[in-house]
Amino acid sequence: MPRSSRMSPGGPRRTLLPALLTLLLSAALALTTLGAPARAAGPGGTWTVHQPGAPRDGVTAVVRLDPADGTLTLTARKGATTVLEPAPLGIVTSAADLASELRADSRHTRQVTERYSMTTGKQLRRTARMTETRFTFTGRDGARLGLVVRVADDGVAYRYVLPGPGTVTVEREASAFRPPAAARAWLTPYSVNYERLYAPATAAGAAPGAYAYPALFQVGNTYALLTESDVDGRYDASRLVHEGDGRYTVRLADPEVTSEGPLATPWRTAVVGDLATVTESTLVDDLAPPSRLADTSWIRPGKVAWSWLDGFGAAQRDLVAQQRFVDLAAAHGWPYALVDDGWKTTDWMPELIAYARQRGVDVLLWVHWTDLDTAAERAEFLPQVKRWGAAGLKIDFMDSDSQERFRWYDDILRDTARHRLLVNFHGATLPKGVQRTWPHVMTLEAVYGAEQGTVPAAGLTALPYTRNAVGSMDYTPMGFQFGTRTVSDAAELALSVVFESGLQNFAGSVAAYRERPELARFLEQVPTVWDETRLLSGLPGESATFARRHGDRWFLGGVHAGEAGTERVRLDFLGGGRWLAEVVRDGEDGGLLRERHVVTRRDVLDVPTAEHGGFAGQICRLTPGRDTCDRPVTRLPLTALTADPARAEADPGGSVAVTGRFAVEESGPATDVRLTLDVPDGWTADGDGTTAAELPAGEALSGDWTVRVPSGVRPGGYDLTVRAEYRAPDRPGSGVLRVERPVRVFVPEPGVTYVSDLPFTTERNGWGPVERDMSNGERDPADGGPLTLAGTVYDKGLGTHAAGEIVVELGGEYRRFTAEVGVDDEVGAKGTVAFEVLGDGRTLLTTGVLDGADPAFPVDMDVTGVRQLTLRVLDGGDGVDSDHADWADARLAP
Structure with missing residues (x-):
């Protein structure tokens, strides 16, 4: 700006000084300054925030205060491209409307530089550099609003600060994002567990409704990934609501949020840049609070043998099945085995953990969040599993973004850290920087993952640019024995590199790995944390090829949705000299093929790919005598x-x-x-x-x-x-x-006939077959556990499921029928059933509704002369979920 201004011809000289003062004041508001705060007066102004020395195509944020109504807007640009058009800012509390009639007060700009290390993620050692401008505004009746805007090379973020002590109740935010109407979009409808597919749309053309973070928009060659960071119990999480006009409003999970002041809200965040910037960005973590743990030496990410997709709940209740997966982990050098929902109805967990630790494997345990939702429950359960030797917990079914649930997250993370237990959240919110603040959080689900069984290739290839770009993602790959196969074996293997997760819960069966020896070999080598990440090529919903470095080795992973073809992999991320590249791809016979290449950084690898296929690989320095990049792995038989x-x-x-x-x-x-x-x-x-x-x-x-x-x-x-x-x-x-x-x-007791030893005239069962001398299991015969009621195990009896019925012929030969009936312990307190006994079609007994918390109900009745005995199980009036009903020790006496 010129240091002086010419007076208009013929204008009076006395107007020069006021005009000059007005001009200088406007400059003070418009220019980003460092050091002392700049004062602002008047109702309007426009301010630009950017990195010092930023190139022409750098990221900038523009904050504007409308002089007409005192409303604020924020615009985000990448060079000359407007990625986010002006969208409203502001917040409304029970005490003040800070979304309009604002006046600028002051502004202060500083440089933020933070260096920190992670235990998980796409890059372990990080440096965050951001320009931060803090604005203060005054609303009606003197209410104060702080607005903090940060701009980094990879994006823009802002938050509100409400100064002063006392209780603050936030009723809503005026915050919104406005991508250009024609911008391409990849959106997933909001759900409390974030388990919905991403689908393409346009910013204005997307259906009205609520959408989950992260939401991806494309403007030309530039992308904006919208999400939030630094959410804890001071606040709640939010979602994006599209009203159909192209504007995406920030909607809080709760009708209102109450917190103690001064309050700083979460960061409303936009990662801005090309697809490489989006996928390699650490902005969400950069904005989060520093680690609260001084010692992270006990935190060990790694690969996990996970049995859920090879037997579901029945496998979790079976000690032999779990020992089998411990042995699988030990045989491949994986450090963990995860026991999922079902184990709490057993008594063998200390035995399993001892068995696993002798083999160099640590055990992770599933738990429902409501088992840990009080301080008393945590004080009892966490020390217990730690005494057993468990390494961590998979905590499930939180299914809420409310402030109350985030306060629980605060509590459980503090307490698990105190007991040095790793954490994997399922049925959970999205990662919002939590892995920086609490480094023992290894991964979170929040994805339509492999448990669904039918994830299409297009949905799978959207995830590296959306959900997985903001934090670890527990997709649970390798479940070959489950669901409908939508990608090739090589593409599934590639997910061990393409998808980042501090714990990689590999879901394959023992047989699935044995049938794919090249896959098993690669999984022994691939790490789960990375020193460096590079997106080599790809587009959302179409393909993704990554190179990730761990130490001195690079690992490759590529997956695509579409016809067979050839993937051209540029190697210019390598250093000088010669390298050995080993690639595992789909062979023409449907099996996996390993190929070796000697390459330099000037080369391009041409990798044939199958339909909905991919590849995985590793690259290491070529040294004399080296014919593989594999490192030694300690295996047990x-x-x-x-x-x-x-x-x-x-x-x-x-x-x-x-x-x-x-x-x-x-x-x-x-x-x-x-x-x-x-x-x-x-x-x-x-x-x-x-x-x-x-x-x-x-x-x-x-x-x-x-x-x-x-x-x-x-x-x-x-x-x-x-x-x-x-x-x-x-x-x-x-x-x-x-x-x-x-x-x-x-x-057996002499003279006693057990009903389970008799042939059935007819049988009907609500889930799977009626089981003899074991509880109701899954769909296959003889896959149940021991018959157990109120802690007592019975050798003889029938395992059934509502609604079910068993008919046996007595021929009038017996005098008494006795049994202990109830809901099997394997379903815990869940399940509600009623039992009926009929003799020759006449009702002899009807119990009331029994649930999993009730003791066994004794049945003892005269069946003299009865020729046909019917044993019937009814649901308790609330559906048949978990209605596992036992006729324990069911016997007939002559």
Whole structure:
């Protein structure tokens, strides 16, 4: 601006000084200054915030105060491109309307530079550089509003500051974003768990309604990713509401938010730049508060063997199934196994954790958030699981963005950190910088992920540019045995690189990995945290190819939605010299193929891809004699111990034949193998223990015993134990490894007939088949757990599910029918059922509604002369979810 101004010809000289003062005052408002605050007077003004020395195509934010009505707007530009058109700012509290009739008061600009380290994410060591301008405005009746605007090379953010002590009640924000009407958009409808697909639209053409963060908009070659940062219990989260006019209003989760002042609201955030900027940005974390943990040495991200998609709840209640996934993790060098919903109805968790820790694997435990929603529950549960040796928790079903829920997040994160427990949030809000503030948060779900079973390739390829761009995402890839396959095997493998998550919960079965040895080999090598991230190519909903560096190795991952073709991968991110590149891709026979290439940074890798396909790879320095980038992995043998039969019946003085078989399936050999059978006191077993000095992979050791039941034994159930002991030569410090399998022998009471031993005339069950001598499981026969009511385990009985019915023929031969009935413990306090007993079509008994918290209900009735007995289970009037009903110890006496 010129230092002086010419007077208009013929104008009086006395007007020069006021005009000059007005001009200088306007300049003070319009120019960004450093150091002392600039004072502003008057109702209007326009201010630009940008990085010092920013290039012409740099990011700028423009704040304007309309002199006519005192309203504020913010505009975001990238160079000459307006990415976000002027959209309103302001906030309304119960005490003041700070969205209009504002007057500028002061302005202060400073440079913000922060260096920090993360335990998770796309880049572990970070430097945040932002220009911050703090504005103050005065509203009606002297109410004060602070507006803080930050501009970084990768975006714009703003928040409100309400100064002064006392309680502040926010009724709404006037905040909004306005992309240009024709801007392309990738949006997901809002839901409390963020589990909806992204779909393309335009900014103005998107249907009216609520949309979740992050929302992606494209203007020319520039993108804006809208989200928020620094949300905790002082406030609540928000969503975007499109009224159909192209403006996206910020709508709070609660009707009002109450907090103690001074209050700083969350950052309304726009990551701005090309797609590489969007996917590589750390702006959301840069805006978040620093870590609250001084010591993060105990925090260890890593790969996880997760059994949910290979057996669901039944697998979580089965100790053998969970030991199998621990063994899977140990066989591939993965540090964790996750036990999901169902384990809390069992009593073997300390045993599993001890088993896993002996094999170098830590156990993560699923828990419903309501199990930890009070201080008393946390004070009891968290120390308990820590004493067991659990490494962390998967906490599920929060399903709310309310201020109350964020206060709970504050509490649970403080308490889990105190007990040094890692956290994975499912059914959760979006990451909003929480992983910087609480570094033990390894990942969050908040995605329409692999658990849905049918994620289309176009939806999957939108996620790197949207949901995963703002923080770790627990998509749970590799579930080959589940759902409908929508991408190729190589594309699924690529997700281990394309999707960032501090804990990668790999959802495949043991068989799925065995059928794909190249995939399993790559998963042994790929890390879950990164020193550097590069987007190499791609478009939202179409494709994404990433290079991520961990130490001195680069890992590649590419996935696309569409026809087969060739992916051209530029390697100019590499340093000088020669490199070895190993690529795993889809072969023509449907299997996975590994190829090796010697390359330099000037080369381009041409990778053939299948329909909805992809590839994964790793690149390392080429040194003399090196033919692979693989690093050594410590593996334990993947073994399988079986005991046959698992259940048997024998009369006093009788015998049972038992066979044990111990096999080494992968990662052998096992050495110093010994197979034995333990029997109860007074019982005898004919047969010697079996040994082998070494068992290579693919070989097995078997033992046979004849077990004799004492003649004077009491009726009931007795446990025999087949035990295998062995060593792992690749991990000598692990000592002797043990695995056991029970054989349950039931000695019946003389003269008693158990209903589970009778043929059914007819049967009907609400879920899966009726189970004999076990609880109702999933859809397959004999997949239930032990019949358990109020902590008591029963050897005999029927496992059913409402609505169900069993008919057996008695022929008038029995006098009494007795049983203990109720909701099986495996569903906890859930489930409501009623039981009916009919004899020859006549109702003999109807219980009231029983739930999972009730004790077992005793049934004892006269069935003299009854020819046909009907056992019926009804739902409790609230649907059939979790209605697992047991007819425990159901017996007939003559």
